[in-house]
Amino acid sequence: MNAQVRVTDALEWLGDLDQPLIISGPCSAESEEQVLTTAQKLKDSGKVHAYRAGVWKPRTRPNSFEGIGEKAFPWLKRVKQEVGLPVTIEVANAKHVELALENDIDILWIGARTTVNPFSVQEIADALKGVDVPVMIKNPINPDLALWIGAFERLNQAGIEKLVAIHRGFSSVNKEFRNAPNWEIPIELKTELPNVPLICDPSHIAGIRNKVALIAQKSMDLNFDGLMIESHINPDVALSDSQQQLSPDVLVELLNELKVRNQTSSCSEFQLNLEKLRSEIDVLDSEMIKILAHRFQLSEKIGDFKKDNNVSIFQLERWKQILQSRVDQATKQDISPAFVESMIKLIHDESIKIQTQIFQK
Ligand code: PEP
Numbered sequence: 001m002n003a004q005v006r007v008t009d010a011l012e013w014l015g016d017l018d019q020p021l022i023i024s025g026p027c028s029a030e031s032e033e034q035v036l037t038t039a040q041k042l043k044d045s046g047k048v049h050a051y052r053a054g055v056w057k058p059r060t061r062p063n064s065f066e067g068i069g070e071k072a073f074p075w076l077k078r079v080k081q082e083v084g085l086p087v088t089i090e091v092a093n094a095k096h097v098e099l100a101l102e103n104d105i106d107i108l109w110i111g112a113r114t115t116v117n118p119f120s121v122q123e124i125a126d127a128l129k130g131v132d133v134p135v136m137i138k139n140p141i142n143p144d145l146a147l148w149i150g151a152f153e154r155l156n157q158a159g160i161e162k163l164v165a166i167h168r169g170f171s172s173v174n175k176e177f178r179n180a181p182n183w184e185i186p187i188e189l190k191t192e193l194p195n196v197p198l199i200c201d202p203s204h205i206a207g208i209r210n211k212v213a214l215i216a217q218k219s220m221d222l223n224f225d226g227l228m229i230e231s232h233i234n235p236d237v238a239l240s241d242s243q244q245q246l247s248p249d250v251l252v253e254l255l256n257e258l259k260v261r262n263q264t265s266s267c268s269e270f271q272l273n274l275e276k277l278r279s280e281i282d283v284l285d286s287e288m289i290k291i292l293a294h295r296f297q298l299s300e301k302i303g304d305f306k307k308d309n310n311v312s313i314f315q316l317e318r319w320k321q322i323l324q325s326r327v328d329q330a331t332k333q334d335i336s337p338a339f340v341e342s343m344i345k346l347i348h349d350e351s352i353k354i355q356t357q358i359f360q361k
């Protein structure tokens with residue numbers, strides 16, 4: 001893809017961060033008291049760098065709480081001035097941007113339902129021309145990496161260089177989590193845009209309180225640069241996302257238990273062992289590729305055979321038997337049957353392509 005996005009040095013604009021960036025606060029600003037008491041608790045913990053609160057809420061169905069709107073700005077001003085935390089809100093259109101800037105919001109974020117729409121992202125980018133404000137971009141609702149990268153490019157073209165990516169999971173029929181994490185997508189984003197700080201929003205992935213810590217830890221294990229976690233002074237009565245918000249006390253507990261991993265270790269024994277294991281992996285990968293090359297040569301031979309005898313490429317019984325026996329073997333060898341199933345499907349697909357080419361010759 002080869003995306004080019006310029007970014008102001010990582011998170012330096014937020015000050016000296018020797019620990020992961022932690023953003024927390026309620027899903028929605030609801031009342032002055034809720035906004036301020038939550039903010040004060042988070043500030044007192046000494047562990048939170050910025051305060052989030054939704055002012056306008058994108059809800060799936062109408063007639064649910066759609067945010068308090070502009071009334072929240074004076075409350076957020078008090079969070080900035082009296083509590084002493086920078087504040088961030090979601091913007092979904094040019095009007096939101098204008099109001100956020102007028103009201104001195106420190107950081108903007110673009111929500112998943114907005115990133116999915118290039119018209120909306122472009123409208124926001126146009127509204128931000130000539131403004132120096134940090135913008136965080138959540139992944140789009142659907143697992144589409146190009147759309148996520150496109151949003152960075154649009155903002156970047158408008159001159160915004162203080163950018164952060166937020167991984168909040170993807171809409172999915174698999175309901176293990178509210179939003180499927182599809183970790184490979186943020187990993188690909190990091191590969192394509194290595195300079196863009198990447199943080200995780202475990203609240204919207206988990207959807208439920210008791211899974212937030214698991215996802216937060218996983219993102220630390222994958223070397224994410226920070227977390228945005230929803231917290232509410234009284235989560236049970238929250239007007240939006242009540243099931244996934246943590247009380248400030250629970251949030252602090254989670255942060256205390258979080259293990260932050262290092263990029264690497266200078267311990268020479270670690271380095272030596274790692275190198276040894278990695279060279280074994282290199283040998284195995286190379287053998288695997290040789291085996292695959294051999295397997296595809298056999299597919300080719302079979303393709304010739306089938307063509308000469310006017311026999312169809314796809315053979316249902318044989319395919320069912322391949323799939324079942326490989327999955328059974330995976331189970332016996334203690335590797336994930338789902339993984340082996342996907343792998344063998346990929347290989348079978350390639351064999352069909354090879355044989356199709358032979359048939360079309
Ligand atoms: C939110 O952060 O409260 C929110 C609406 O998130 P998302 O855009 O990830 O759904």
Ligand code: MN
Binds near residue numbers: 027028230240241
């Ligand atoms: Mn929310």
